[in-house]
Amino acid sequence: MRKIPHQQLILIIASISVFFEALDIAIINLTMPLIQRGFGLTANSVQWLQTLYVLLYGGLLILGGRLADTVGRKRVFLVASSLFLLTSLGAGLAPSFAWLLGFRGLQGVAAALLMPAALSIVTNAFTDPAARSRAIGVVSAFAAIGSGSGLSVGGLIASGFGWQWVFFINVPVILITLLLAYRYIPNDTPQRAGRVDVGSGLLLTGLITALSYVVHELANWRTQGGLLVGLMVAVVAGSFLFLKRNRTRPVPLIDFPVLRPALTGIGIYVFLGASFTGFLFLISLVLQNDKGMSAAQAGLLLLPFSVLSAVTGKVFIPFLLKRLSVRQIALLGMGCLTASALFLLLDVHLKPNNFFFLLLSMACANGLGIALAYSGLTVLSIQGVAEANHGLVSGVATTAYFFGGGLGLSVLSLVLGSGLAGEPVVGVWPLLLFGLYGGIGVVWLWVSKSST
Known part of the structure; x- marks a missing residue:
């Protein structure tokens, strides 16, 4: 049996951890109706499971990045993984919604510590610039695949085994990665003095x-x-x-001069977050509210595009990295997300159960767009940034993603239909906004490319 090189083992550990952290962002979407019925909640109440997670995750990411730089990336990774494991177990065993909401919020805290620490571990394990770009692309692809597959995985698991298992699924895998990380990730000396x-x-x-x-x-x-x-x-x-x-x-928590080389990537992350989080929200409403599907049916319909997302991360992105710049890959991803909004708009207008444009929309966003854009923007954000600040830049960039996602969802909620008297919940205006989010990212990347 061939021994796995040490660098590759570190990459596997970090990638799997990031995959499950990203999976948990989307896995709850098709599960919330079951939780709502199980605890007898209103729709507004159960939405807090996603809102609290996203707000704590996005709000604390910069602090998580700074802790990785100052306290030590391995130490933060181990603490974050342990907290993520315990809160996943607690959420699955929660006897009431209050307990579930509390554990879900703490999951967001753990994810905010885990993501920048994992990326910082990878960037410091791979010192060759080309190898580092490929490694970051792999981690980013795992994050994108986790986000892209969360809807289908959540719908299928919750329908087959109960909503508790969308949390229990994390426990054995995170436990294994935690033990491997303790054994194989090298200890590091914090590169900055002073308190966070x-x-x-x-x-x-x-x-x-x-x-x-x-x-x-x-x-x-x-x-x-x-x-x-x-x-x-x-x-x-x-x-x-x-x-x-x-x-x-x-x-300082944010050393603003350090971020100057990363401003384009960070700024476009805001619109990537608004676009893809908007897609997850809108496609759930289209499938379950407007087309009357169950969580299991919606999950099955989305499953092939989760597989496509995995193929994109495993095959397409390494292929494209040899032929295109990371800026071009990010541009291609944002273009796919914009096209997804157009196809979903055509589906809403053409109506009666013609799934062709709906499938194209899911392929562009869930299968291609998020994997390409996330991977490209991740590498673009840290180019020209010193290694000691990779944790900070990672935290700021991902904070921008969730900040954009939160604000984008809030704006979308203002223009949703009522669903009464035959009116679709997802009409023209939410889809135009969804397309606008991706379009701004495309234009920004194009203009910044022309000016460099």
């Missing part, structure tokens, strides 16, 4: 949460106008406080 500014990290999380809530509740401004204005004042004041704290700390 945890206060600024928590303040940033609060600002992102408050801003997302304001956008989400804009439709209710007549009844909640005072609260929304108050929150916006708090966001502005908190932003000034954050900038002041960040400027005066010996080790």
Whole structure:
């Protein structure tokens, strides 16, 4: 039996951990109706399982990246993996919705620590620039495949075994990767002195949460106008406080000059998050509300495109990396997401159960777009950034993804149909917004390419 090279083993450990972390973002979407019925909840209440996870994940990612740089990437990876394992077990055993929501929120905290630490471990294990780009592409592809397969996996597992198993599935795999990481990932010496500014990290999380809530509740401004204005004042004041704290700390949470080479990648991550998170949200509504499918039927329909996402990560991306720049790969991915919105719009208009455009939409977004765009933007974001700051840049970039996803969903919710009297829940305006998110990313990449 051939021995796996040490570098490749580290890549496998990090990739599997990132895959399950990404899987958990989308796996809950088709599962929530079962949880809603199981605990007797309203639709608004059960949505907090996704909202809380995304807000804590996105809000704490920068802090997670900074901890990987200052405390040590292996230490943070082990702690995060342990917390992710325990909270997955706790969520599956939760006796009430309050307990489930609490464990789900802590899962988001664990994911925020895990993602930047895993990427930092990989970038430091591969020192050759070409090998590093390929390794980052592999990790990013696993993340994209996890996100792309979450819908189908969640629908099939929840329908066949119960919603608890969408959490239990994490436990044995994360346990194995945790043991392998302890044994094979080398110890590292933190590359920066000084204490991490945890206060600024928590303040940033609060600002992102408050801003997302304001956008989400804009439709209710007549009844909640005072609260929304108050929150916006708090966001502005908190932003000034954050900038002041960040400027005066010996080790700032965000070293803004460090981010300058990564600004294009980070900025487009916002629109990637809005586009793909919007797709996950809209396709769930189209399949279950407008087309009347069960979670299992929707999961089966999405399954081939999850396989396509895996093929894209395993075969297409390594092939493309030899022929295209990472910017071109990201452009191709954002173009696929934009095309997905067009095909879904055609499906809504052409109606009666013609699945051709629906299938094309799922292929472009779930099978190709997310894998290509995520991989390309991940490599693009860290090009020109010193190794010591890869954890920070990874955290900022992924925070941008979830910030865009949260705001994008909030805006989409303002233009959804009621579903009453034959009106589709997903009409023209949500799909135009979905297309706009991807289109902005395409234009930005094209313009930045022309100016370089």
